[in-house]
Amino acid sequence: MFKGWNDAPKASLTIRLLIGAYLLYIDYQVYGDVMAREGISKLVMIICMILFAVIGVFLMIMSGRALLGAGEDKKPEKEADKEADKEQAGIPDRGQEDHEKDKEKDSAN
Numbered sequence: 001m002f003k004g005w006n007d008a009p010k011a012s013l014t015i016r017l018l019i020g021a022y023l024l025y026i027d028y029q030v031y032g033d034v035m036a037r038e039g040i041s042k043l044v045m046i047i048c049m050i051l052f053a054v055i056g057v058f059l060m061i062m063s064g065r066a067l068l069g070a071g072e073d074k075k076p077e078k079e080a081d082k083e084a085d086k087e088q089a090g091i092p093d094r095g096q097e098d099h100e101k102d103k104e105k106d107s108a109n
Helices: 010-036 040-089 094-108
Strands: none
Touching: 010 040
């Protein structure tokens, strides 16, 4: 669903993390003012606070997960790239050799 999060540079993820924290800080600062209001303006402010909190938490969680898992996601890609390079160079995989030997045995029988 959010495939681009893990592909973003670390600087971009860090900025997103900071923006999420800033949105939560704004919520904290506005809280006292919201409780002093009455009527429809209080309702609008509460809705905005909830929206800011949800977006802030989302940004922090997604960016934090991507930052913590950034090194893990790239390792399997490197292994897959190595296998693809071997196939292009004509170097058979050990499992492929065994499979070919099994085919030869089956055709001999």
